[in-house]
Amino acid sequence: MYVAVKGGEAAINAAHRLLADRRRGERSLPSVTIDQIVEQLALAVDRVMAEASLYDRALAALAVRQSRGDLIEAIFLLRAYRTTLPRFGTSVPVDTARMAIERRISATYKDLPGGQVLGPTFDYTHRLLDPSLLRQDDVEEPARKEPLPGTMTRVSDILAGEGLIEEDGSLPDDRPAGDLTREPMEFPMGRDLRLQALARGDEGFLLALGYSTQRGFGRNHPFVGEIRIGEVEVEMEVPELGFAVSLGRIQVTECQMVNQFKGSAKAPPQFTRGYGLVFGQSERKAMSMSLVDRALRAEELGEDVTAPAQDEEFVISHADNVQATGFVEHLKLPHYVDFQAELALVRKMRSDIEAAKSEVAGAEANSAEQ
Amino acid sequence: MTASQPSSSAEDVPRRRTAKLLSSAQLGELTSAWEKLPYKPKATPLRGPETGLVMVRGRIGGGGAPFNLGEATVTRATILLESGTAGHSHALGTDKSKAKLAAIFDALWQEEETRSFVEEEILKPIERRVTAEDRRQAEETAATRVDFFTMVRGDD
Numbered sequence: 144m145y146v147a148v149k150g151g152e153a154a155i156n157a158a159h160r161l162l163a164d165r166r167r168g169e170r171s172l173p174s175v176t177i178d179q180i181v182e183q184l185a186l187a188v189d190r191v192m193a194e195a196s197l198y199d200r201a202l203a204a205l206a207v208r209q210s211r212g213d214l215i216e217a218i219f220l221l222r223a224y225r226t227t228l229p230r231f232g233t234s235v236p237v238d239t240a241r242m243a244i245e246r247r248i249s250a251t252y253k254d255l256p257g258g259q260v261l262g263p264t265f266d267y268t269h270r271l272l273d274p275s276l277l278r279q280d281d282v283e284e285p286a287r288k289e290p291l292p293g294t295m296t297r298v299s300d301i302l303a304g305e306g307l308i309e310e311d312g313s314l315p316d317d318r319p320a321g322d323l324t325r326e327p328m329e330f331p332m333g334r335d336l337r338l339q340a341l342a343r344g345d346e347g348f349l350l351a352l353g354y355s356t357q358r359g360f361g362r363n364h365p366f367v368g369e370i371r372i373g374e375v376e377v378e379m380e381v382p383e384l385g386f387a388v389s390l391g392r393i394q395v396t397e398c399q400m401v402n403q404f405k406g407s408a409k410a411p412p413q414f415t416r417g418y419g420l421v422f423g424q425s426e427r428k429a430m431s432m433s434l435v436d437r438a439l440r441a442e443e444l445g446e447d448v449t450a451p452a453q454d455e456e457f458v459i460s461h462a463d464n465v466q467a468t469g470f471v472e473h474l475k476l477p478h479y480v481d482f483q484a485e486l487a488l489v490r491k492m493r494s495d496i497e498a499a500k501s502e503v504a505g506a507e508a509n510s511a512e513q
Numbered sequence: 514m515t516a517s518q519p520s521s522s523a524e525d526v527p528r529r530r531t532a533k534l535l536s537s538a539q540l541g542e543l544t545s546a547w548e549k550l551p552y553k554p555k556a557t558p559l560r561g562p563e564t565g566l567v568m569v570r571g572r573i574g575g576g577g578a579p580f581n582l583g584e585a586t587v588t589r590a591t592i593l594l595e596s597g598t599a600g601h602s603h604a605l606g607t608d609k610s611k612a613k614l615a616a617i618f619d620a621l622w623q624e625e626e627t628r629s630f631v632e633e634e635i636l637k638p639i640e641r642r643v644t645a646e647d648r649r650q651a652e653e654t655a656a657t658r659v660d661f662f663t664m665v666r667g668d669d
Contacts, residue, residue, distance in 0.1 A: 198569065198585035199606065229565045231587055231603075236570040236579045243647060245654055253661060261657040286656035287649075297575055311574030320570065320579045334573060335580035342571075342582050377585065379567050383601060386525045389533035390567065390587055391605035397575065420571045422583055 166211050180204035189394075189423025190214055194464060195221035196324075196343040198393050198422050215345075219465050235378040235387050239397045239420070240297055242373040246424075249298050250367040251401060257295030262372060263424075298369035299399050299416065308401065308414040330456045337439055337459060338432075342421055344462030346428045352452040353434035361438045361450030364403035365417070372396045372424050396421045400433035407445035415444060531622050531631075534639045535615040536604040542642075543614040546634045554627075555595050556617045562590035562609035590616040598623050 167174065181188055181204045191203040195218045203221055210216035246262025249255055261267075302308040312334055314320075321336040323343075328336075341349065356363055374392040381388050398419035406412035417437025419429035438452040451457055461467060547553070566584040573580055589603045590612040600620025602612050618635055621627040 193583070196583035197566075198583060202586065202607070225566060225584060228586070229563075230584070231565040231567055231589065233568045233581075234570050234585075236572045237582075239571070239575050243650065245650065246657075259659040260654055261659065262654055263657075285653040287652035288656040288658070290651040290655040291658070299575065311572065311577030314573070314578035320581055322568065322581050324581075324584075335578060338571075338573060338580045339582070377567070377569055377605065379587075379603065381601065381603065383591070383599075384525075384528070384532070386529060388529065388603055389536055390585075390603050391536050393569065393585060393605065395571075395582075399575065416574055418574050420582055 166209075175208065177201055177204045177208065180207055186424060187212070187214060189425050190346060190428075191217045191221060193422040193425055193428060194218045194343055194345060195225070196422075197221050197225045215464050215468050219468065222465050232379050232381075234390070235380065237375040237377060237393075237395065239371065239375060239395065240300075241294060242371055242375050242395075242397075243392070244295055244371060244373040245394075246372040247295055247369065248367070249369045251369075252298060252301065255296070255298060255301065257291060257293070295371070297399065299401070302368070302401070302414060306413075309410075309416055312416075312418070328459065330459070331442075332455065332459065334436070334440070334443075337455065338418065338420070338436060340459045340462055341419075341432045341435060344432070345464035345467070346425070346431065348462055348464070349431035349435050350427060352438070352458060353431035355450065356434055356438050356452045361441065361453045363415075363417070363434070363437050365434055365437065366401045366403075367430065368399040368401035368416070370396070370398050370426055370429065372426065394423055396423065396425050396429040398426070398429035398433040400430070400437055402437050404444065410444055415440070528623075531619060531636060532601070532603070534636045534643075535602055535619060537643055538604075538611065538615060538635070538639050540608055540611045540614075542635065542639060543611060543618065546618070546631075547614055549634055550630070554617065554621065556592040556600070556613075556620070558590065558613070559593050559599065560589070560591040562588055562612040562616075564588045564607045564609065588612040592616045592620060594620045594624070596624060 181200050184204075184207065187207055188200055188203045191206055191214055192198050192200065194214075195203065195206075197203075199221075202224065203217070206217035206220040206224075207214070209220060244257070244260060244262075246264060247257065247260045249259065253259070299308060299311070303310065314333060314335060318333075321333055321339070323336060323339050328340075332340075355361070357365070372394070374394050376392055377390045378387040379390055380386070396419075400417035400419070402415045402417060404410070404413055404415040415437065417433035417435070417440070419432035419436065421429045421432065435452055435458060438450070439455050439458060441448050441453040446453075448454065565587055567587045568584050569582045570579045571582040572578065585605055586607050587603060587605055588607055588609055588611070589601070590609070591602075592600050592613065594600070594617075598620045600616040600618070600623070602615035602619055604612060604615065618631050622631040622636075
């Protein structure tokens with residue numbers, strides 16, 4: 144039950160003024176700029192873009208700054224901003240095979256066309272705090288080398304040649320891709336809608352679910368077929384021009400998980416696949432997404448649905464951190480009247496029990512006297 | 514010329530290149546070219562500049578059925594020159610000044626007298642910059658490629 148509560152206005156204004164002060168912090172220090180956040184906290188910015196489901200580095204950085212680095216708050220801000228804008232259209236599907244590669248690795252093939260390219264990775268660092276970063280030291284320019292010619296073949300295309308791996312997921316041609324931002328959620332949903340939900344899902348939640356499949360709750364025997372990070376071209380059909388124009392490039396991370404599969408009543412023994420695609424550089428998220436995508440295909444592949452990660456309604460309904468934070472955090476709003484009602488109820492139950500006890504005690508005393 | 518009839522006949526190719534290069538322009542590149550223009554044309558705004566969203570699609574498994582990945586901000590503008598030529602621009606991001614100038618240059622590119630100016634002062638410099646940036650990035654990435662070698666152990 145909600146009842147309007149008045150009288151907080153002055154306190155709220157003062158609280159927001161205090162928030163602005165604490166956000167600015169010590170005034171003798173320089174204020175952090177949006178460009179600095181974009182350049183130097185790039186992966187925080189990427190996470191905000193991915194989970195807000197809105198690609199715009201400058202706006203995501205503004206949100207990070209406004210939220211004092213609280214990334215879920217930043218995601219909330221960016222989601223709210225997107226609702227103020229009209230939609231001009233839908234892009235031509237991005238072609239990740241033609242990505243300008245910044246990183247590409249495979250755990251299934253050592254020598255694959257284009258090779259293993261590490262890019263700017265935390266892997267193989269020693270995870271020791273680096274005191275040199277306490278100073279503003281000049282950083283070496285990156286090493287350079289002659290690039291290999293040609294595009295990098297997708298690992299899934301290599302295995303597909305032998306017919307040992309399932310193809311890219313198809314849906315009926317006449318079925319347009321579903322859009323969670325336009326239609327209410329209904330279960331069961333198609334893989335297209337699930338992937339949209341997972342792409343904007345909370346990284347921590349998907350990481351935990353992916354981990355749970357590895358620990359035996361819906362095990363699906365994964366191998367990283369390929370992870371690639373880089374820029375892809377975004378094109379949109381423009382009716383006035385009559386052709387697709389380039390809008391520019393965005394950075395994405397793609398993960399092709401390859402899963403051993405012993406076959407079932409519905410499918411022969413072969414490698415099945417889970418897919419992850421995320422805005423920005425976000426390898427952990429793309430990997431988690433592909434593990435969960437595969438787990439959620441249990442029913443389609445005729446596997447027993449026994450674990451949380453395989454339960455579509457459970458996973459998709461709880462993956463969105465803006466929805467989750469809204470419902471959890473609403474508990475701190477005034478519930479004075481609800482609580483008064485509960486209090487009266489508990490008092491009544493208590494007094495009923497007390498009354499019943501004294502009745503029993505009275506009856507016992509009576510029978511003892513006789 | 515309908516939206517459902519996608520892409521490119523051969524005559525679209527130069528126009529598509531122009532649109533692509535203008536979308537990857539930096540505001541500074543457009544303003545400095547504008548300052549160099551000997552005669553500043555009058556451009557009437559027909560639409561925008563306005564910011565909106567495009568829903569970016571991916572494909573399941575990389576090459577399968579399309580799905581909606583997430584949205585991106587796009588700013589677009591349409592202008593009309595006094596000659597009657599319309600210019601369009603579309604680019605990721607929220608830069609309205611860039612969108613307006615890009616639409617003007619799109620129109621100027623379509624006019625015979627100004628096409629070579631747009632080509633020499635805008636398109637070619639942008640093309641050179643983008644190519645150089647891509648080249649640098651490719652070289653930096655290539656330096657992190659693993660060159661495996663095999664250690665032979667024990668007696669043969």
